[in-house]
Amino acid sequence: MPSRSHIADKIRAKLKKRKKEGNLRKLQISYGLIDFCSNDYLGFSKKKSNFRPKSQGSTGSRLIGGNSLLFEKIETKISVFHRAEAGLIFNSGYNANIGLFSCIADKSDTIIFDQFIHASIRDGIRLSPARSFSFEHNNTNSLEKKLQQASGNILVAIESIYSMDGDQCELKKILTLCKKYKAQIILDEAHATGVIGKHGRGLACKLRLENHIFARIHSFGKSMGCHGAIILGSKELREYLINFSGAFIYTTALSEGSLMAIDNSYEELKSGTEKIHQLQKNITFFKESISKKLKKHYISSNSSIQCILVGGNKKARKTESILQKRGYDVRAICHPTVAKGRERLRICIHSFNSENEIKKCLLNIEELLS
Ligand SMILES: Cc1ncc(COP(=O)(O)O)c(C=O)c1O
Numbered sequence: 470m471p472s473r474s475h476i477a478d479k480i481r482a483k484l485k486k487r488k489k490e491g492n493l494r495k496l497q498i499s500y501g502l503i504d505f506c507s508n509d510y511l512g513f514s515k516k517k518s519n520f521r522p523k524s525q526g527s528t529g530s531r532l533i534g535g536n537s538l539l540f541e542k543i544e545t546k547i548s549v550f551h552r553a554e555a556g557l558i559f560n561s562g563y564n565a566n567i568g569l570f571s572c573i574a575d576k577s578d579t580i581i582f583d584q585f586i587h588a589s590i591r592d593g594i595r596l597s598p599a600r601s602f603s604f605e606h607n608n609t610n611s612l613e614k615k616l617q618q619a620s621g622n623i624l625v626a627i628e629s630i631y632s633m634d635g636d637q638c639e640l641k642k643i644l645t646l647c648k649k650y651k652a653q654i655i656l657d658e659a660h661a662t663g664v665i666g667k668h669g670r671g672l673a674c675k676l677r678l679e680n681h682i683f684a685r686i687h688s689f690g691k692s693m694g695c696h697g698a699i700i701l702g703s704k705e706l707r708e709y710l711i712n713f714s715g716a717f718i719y720t721t722a723l724s725e726g727s728l729m730a731i732d733n734s735y736e737e738l739k740s741g742t743e744k745i746h747q748l749q750k751n752i753t754f755f756k757e758s759i760s761k762k763l764k765k766h767y768i769s770s771n772s773s774i775q776c777i778l779v780g781g782n783k784k785a786r787k788t789e790s791i792l793q794k795r796g797y798d799v800r801a802i803c804h805p806t807v808a809k810g811r812e813r814l815r816i817c818i819h820s821f822n823s824e825n826e827i828k829k830c831l832l833n834i835e836e837l838l839s
């Protein structure tokens with residue numbers, strides 16, 4: 470067993486290396502900046518709530534004291550909204566992915582995942598006894614090669630909108646391939662919730678493919694502006710997760726206040742589409758405002774996630790810092806979160822950003838990159 474001082478030395482050395490490579494992560498508190506970084510695409514997080522929870526905490530896991538009628542009502546309501554047979558709420562999207570991928574496959578099964586899949590899915594797969602391999606991002610030829618090598622039950626993990634490049638998965642083509650190889654799709658709809666499809670129901674619903682997807686994960690931490698996530702699928706899948714998913718079984722359930730916030734956001738999604746339309750308008754405006762100079766750095770995307778490649782962690786961090794000093798809360802995404810050479814400014818577009826803010830932000834980026 471290494472002594473405590475060995476551990477301390479190791480930690481120090483690893484932090485020093487990060488610092489030297491210009492990718493030391495730091496917590497920031499930003500006040501009064503124009504929001505181009507949050508996942509609050511529709512501004513729901515800023516809603517003044519008028520609900521008053523009767524209790525502060527849920528008192529335990531869902532299987533002990535933490536369950537309630539409110540939980541079950543909301544799960545049913547959200548399942549109906551996204552046209553699923555059933556749904557089970559988890560404490561976050563991260564927990565939902567860990568909880569699903571860690572328990573869904575056995576040693577004899579195979580999980581195939583897009584190389585750009587979110588870290589929470591990778592971590593969930595790491596906890597699974599199944600064989601796993603990645604395929605080239607959104608590349609169906611690469612996926613087919615991996616499907617040919619798979620054995621047992623085959624699961625394919627993809628995202629509706631990829632969180633780093635903001636591009637959309639080739640759901641129809643991937644589904645056709647999966648049918649050919651009798652593979653099941655698990656679709657993470659985190660960045661499509663509230664953004665894609667009528668009333669923001671997500672990509673599967675937009676393409677009317679919801680009945681062909683084994684499981685869908687909708688996180689409430691993005692457009693819904695609150696906290697938690699739901700896994701949608703069959704009633705049997707729900708029962709299976711209640712019985713076998715450690716991330717569901719062994720944790721304190723969400724509080725009544727959290728559930729009310731989720732319900733509140735879904736009510737707003739159902740009642741109008743104005744904010745979603747405004748968001749789409751702003752995304753189009755951003756894309757049309759990219760200058761010729763910036764085009765060569767731009768990663769094309771139709772989602773709220775827009776990226777401009779910068780090249781190198783140091784340059785990315787420096788540009789981020791200047792933009793913030795000028796009032797624009799844009800964040801740099803550095804290596805190792807993205808591949809070397811793909812370091813970038815990640816600009817999140819919201820329904821509440823004005824055209825003037827978008828235009829000026831882009832002008833500043835152009836000046837700093839030229
Ligand atoms: C694609 C994707 N899945 C899951 C998550 C995790 O969701 P949450 O923030 O609710 O834990 C994220 C968050 O960054 C994400 O981008």
